[in-house]
Amino acid sequence: MEKGIRGASSVTTMAQTKKVPGIAPPDGGWGWMIVAGCFIVTVCTRAVTRCISIFFVEFQMQFARDYSGTAWIHSLVDCVTMLCAPLGSFIGNRLSCRIAIILGGFLASTGLVLSSFATSLEYLYLTLGILTGMGFALCYTPAIAMVGKYFCERKALAYGIAMSGSGIGTFVLAPAVQLLIEHYSWRGALLILGGFVSNLCVCGALMRPITLKEEEISDTSPAETEHEYTIKQNCLNSPPVQLISKDREQSCFCFQSIQxxxxxxxxxxxxxxxxxxxxxxxxxxxxxxxxxxxxxxxxxxxxxxxxxxxxxxxxxxxxxxxxxxxxxxxxxxxxxxxxxxxxxxxxxxxxxxxxxxxxxxxxxxxxxxxxxxxxxxxxxxxxxxxxxxxxxxxxxxxxxxxxxxxxxxxxxxxxxxxxxxxxxxxxxxxxxxxxxxxxxxxxxxxxxxxxxxxxxxGTYTTTNTDPKLQNWKNSQANC
Structure with missing residues (x-):
């Protein structure tokens, strides 16, 4: 009797976890706004990173440092942007891509504005190198991932347009930054760039969440072990007001990370x-x-x-x-x-x-x-x-x-x-x-x-070996 009640409870719980029906990638509509947002993100991240090299001579003259010491600024921005890319994915998965991009835009803009008040090269390492680079990392990966969720049939074209922001932004921003330096000095140019990069927060607001059929299917994988299923149900069924023990909270966090x-x-x-x-x-x-x-x-x-x-x-x-x-x-x-x-x-x-x-x-x-x-x-x-x-x-x-x-x-x-x-x-x-x-x-x-x-x-299966994705891959073979 108890097993029957438990089984009925499990079925009810599984039914409740699918409240939001999944949809196929729209391949248009609001998806083009996502592409536009990702385009501006690549302009504000990759193009601005390339344009930082224009400030090298100004930094050398201001702080009387050699090329090697000054070059670390550009290396830090580029390296931190890539090193912290998993952090952007983590925040995007845990909260949302919208929150990750808005937070990243705030950090990057703050880093550029603070850099305009620099008094040493080490100060720039922290503000322009680490803080701005981390802000770019929180924006870059979630924005690119959002394009993949909205497009299937025209995915390569959508990514081509979105990623072209790096080249177009460099072509336009490079002479513009040089003019800003000539008219307002390097401090004024960094201040204006900080205001320009704050548009990342607007791009984040465009990133409307979407639930795909693939994600819906992946919630109930037949490959899950009984232990994994138990942990998953414990994570999903906890009432909002209930206090969760540290062991249970840690098991839920580890399970989500593994997934x-x-x-x-x-x-x-x-x-x-x-x-x-x-x-x-x-x-x-x-x-x-x-x-x-x-x-x-x-x-x-x-x-x-x-x-x-x-x-x-x-x-x-x-x-x-x-x-x-x-x-x-x-x-x-x-x-x-x-x-x-x-x-x-x-x-x-x-x-x-x-x-x-x-x-x-x-x-x-x-x-x-x-x-x-x-x-x-x-x-x-x-x-x-x-x-x-x-x-x-x-x-x-x-x-x-x-x-x-x-x-x-x-x-x-x-x-x-x-x-x-x-x-x-x-x-x-x-x-x-x-x-x-x-x-x-x-x-x-x-x-x-x-x-x-x-x-x-003698089998001709799809190249993806993950059992969670087979049903979706087969139904979307033309993607």
């Missing part, structure tokens, strides 16, 4: 994560050393700066056009292959740099490298979503961008050490190129092994 990061055990994601380490190392070196290399082979300062402008503009074209192309029906099933090709082509461009020793020859390099760089950047969230599913996208992107942090931090010094030891830029660019090609070859090898395994077993 959010169980994609880490997926073989496909492990391979993808390792490939990102090679990718992050290879892609950062050309951006740092293209101008010094150009000057070394006799290109003028104006032409070297123009090469970077070309690279930035074509990067925007790559974001949007490659996203649109991979959304076509003929290419949608081969988005992973398109991603591998884009990364490999970028690596080949790096291998040929030592042979290009004049401005007319370096222009095609800037065009090709910029296009394929924009192409793979737009596809990173798409490829990640294809591997882990929309349910885990926010947490997965946090891990993905976290993996970018260390290569971003160490790759320029390693390349600089190679230049000092060899006296040329050849070794630095070759290592960058081989790193990018290794990323592509690793993914290609994993795909071939997976295909051979399926052929031998």
């Amino acid at each position: 959010e990061y169980r994609f880490l055990l997926m073989p496909d994601f492990v391979v993808l994560a390792v490939s990102f380490l090679f990718l992050a190392y290879g892609c950062s070196v050309p951006f740092v050393y293209l101008v010094p290399y150009s000057l070394n082979v006799g290109v003028s300062h104006q032409q070297a700066a123009f090469l970077m402008s070309i690279l930035g503009v074509i990067d925007i074209v790559g974001n949007i056009t490659f996203g649109w192309l991979t959304d076509r029906r003929c290419l949608k099933k081969y988005r992973n292959i398109c991603y591998m090709i884009a990364v490999a082509m970028e690596g080949l461009c790096c291998l040929f740099i030592p042979l290009l020793q004049s401005f007319p020859l370096l222009v095609p390099f800037s065009v090709l490298f910029g296009y394929f760089d924009g192409a793979y950047v737009a596809l990173i969230p798409v490829v990640t979503s294809d591997v882990v599913g929309t349910t885990y996208l926010s947490s997965a992107l946090g891990v993905v961008y976290f993996l970018h942090a260390i290569p971003y931090l160490v790759s320029p010094p390693i390349a600089g050490w190679l230049v000092d030891r060899t006296g040329t830029y050849t070794a630095a660019f070759l290592l960058s190129g081989f790193s990018l090609i290794s990323c592509s070859m690793l993914l290609c090898g994993a795909a071939v092994i997976e295909k051979c395994r399926r052929t031998r077993s």
Whole structure:
């Protein structure tokens, strides 16, 4: 009798946990407002981070410090943004993406405003490097994850438009920041940038929550053990006023954390994560050393700066056009292959740099490298979503961008050490190129092994091995 009552109670509880019906990704409507919000987030985070380098000379003159000490400001902003990306995912999952972005916008804006009152370089390390970088981290990952929740059919195009904010923002903000410095000094420019970055709070307000069918299905997985189910019911059924013991509260917290990061055990994601380490190392070196290399082979300062402008503009074209192309029906099933090709082509461009020793020859390099760089950047969230599913996208992107942090931090010094030891830029660019090609070859090898395994077993299942996502994947095969 008691077992029957308990079983009926469990059924009733499970029915009560699905009060909000899930919907399919709308692929439009308010989704375009989410894309617009994510576009502005990338402008206010990635573009502003790039523009911080414009303040270097002003900081050197103001605080009488060398280039090495001043360069740590930019490194800290970039590294903290990536290192704290999982924190942005954590807050977005626990509270909401809207709250995470609004909080991040407040921190980033406060960091820039406080930086305008700096009295030392160490002060800037704390305010501009750590505080602003942490604010950017809370905004960046949740905004990108929201786009994946609102789009399925046109996901690559949506991400292409959203991620193009980095290139467009750099193209517009770079001269604007220089004018602000000339008219209002570096302190006034930082103060105005702080006000501009506060628009992140407005972007956060646009992030309307949505519950997908995939997330609804994942709430009742047949793969759950009896112990997991018991813990889950204890977490869900606790009355709001009831005082929960510390042991029970800790078990609920641990269970939720395990559920959010169980994609880490997926073989496909492990391979993808390792490939990102090679990718992050290879892609950062050309951006740092293209101008010094150009000057070394006799290109003028104006032409070297123009090469970077070309690279930035074509990067925007790559974001949007490659996203649109991979959304076509003929290419949608081969988005992973398109991603591998884009990364490999970028690596080949790096291998040929030592042979290009004049401005007319370096222009095609800037065009090709910029296009394929924009192409793979737009596809990173798409490829990640294809591997882990929309349910885990926010947490997965946090891990993905976290993996970018260390290569971003160490790759320029390693390349600089190679230049000092060899006296040329050849070794630095070759290592960058081989790193990018290794990323592509690793993914290609994993795909071939997976295909051979399926052929031998005679089964043709989806590439995602998580049982929680199979029903959704099968019903949304065209995504």
